[in-house]
Amino acid sequence: xxxxxxxNVYLTGNGVTVxxxxxxxxxxxxxxxxxxxNVCFGGKKRDTLFITASxxxxxxxxxVRGVR
Numbered sequence: 001x002x003x004x005x006x007x008n009v010y011l012t013g014n015g016v017t018v019x020x021x022x023x024x025x026x027x028x029x030x031x032x033x034x035x036x037x038n039v040c041f042g043g044k045k046r047d048t049l050f051i052t053a054s055x056x057x058x059x060x061x062x063x064v065r066g067v068r
Contacts, residue, residue, distance in 0.1 A: 001039065002039050002040045002041055002049075002066055003066070003067050004041065004062075004064040004065065004066055004067065005064055005065045005066070005067055006064055007020070007021040008020055008021070008026065008064070009021075010039050010049070011039075012035075012036040012037055012038060012039050012051070013035065013036060014035065014036075015028055015029050015030045015031045015036060016028075016029040016031065016036060016039050016049075016051055017029075029051070029060070031051060031053050031058055033053040033054045033055055033056070034054055035053065035054055036051055036052065036053045036054075037052045037053065037054070038051070038052045039051050039052075040066070041062070041065065041066020041067075042066070045065060046065045046066040046067075046068070047061065047062050047063075047064070047065045047066075048060070048061060048062065049061075049062050049066075
């Protein structure tokens with residue numbers, strides 16, 4: 001699980017599901033595997049999302065940054 005600079009929460013399981021601070025689902029990031037295990041922001045600007053899954057690590061450039 002991780003949080004972005006807007007307070008949105010990213011949860012793993014079936015891909016990555018993103019919720020607002022109020023608990024509304026706003027995004028479902030599909031991953032072509034059965035499950036995802038972990039998610040975090042990284043990179044120099046903390047604007048890269050790293051997703052670990054059952055057989056690979058996925059990397060996405062984001063428009064938001066992770067919190068410190």
